[in-house]
Amino acid sequence: MIxxxxxxNYIQEEHTLVSEWTNKEFKTLLQKPKLTNExxxxxxxxxxxxAINALCSFIHSYHIGGDISGLANMMINRLKKGSxxxxxxxxxxxxx
Numbered sequence: 001m002i003x004x005x006x007x008x009n010y011i012q013e014e015h016t017l018v019s020e021w022t023n024k025e026f027k028t029l030l031q032k033p034k035l036t037n038e039x040x041x042x043x044x045x046x047x048x049x050x051a052i053n054a055l056c057s058f059i060h061s062y063h064i065g066g067d068i069s070g071l072a073n074m075m076i077n078r079l080k081k082g083s084x085x086x087x088x089x090x091x092x093x094x095x096x
Contacts, residue, residue: 060088
C-alpha cells in the first residue's frame with residue numbers, strides 16, 4: 001500500500017499522469033521491453049525516467065494481478081490482448 005501511494009505521489013510530482021500517455025507512446029514502450037528506463041527516455045523524450053518507471057511498474061502490476069489504478073482504459077485494453085513482454089520482469093504475455 002505504501003509503495004502504491006509513493007508511486008501516485010511521484011507521478012503527481014512529475015506533473016505527468018500515466019493516463020495522459022498517447023497510444024503511440026504506450027505502443028513504443030511495449031515494443032521495447034528490454035530497454036532500461038533511461039534508454040526509453042531517449043526514445044520517449046517527452047517522458048521523464050520517473051514517469052516511464054511508474055508506467056512500467058503499473059504494467060508489471062497488471063500481469064501479477066496488482067494495482068492498475070495508474071493505467072488508462074486504452075492501456076488496459078491493449079494489455080488484455082496479450083502479445084507483450086513485461087518491462088520489469090520480462091515475462092512474456094501470450095496473445096489472447
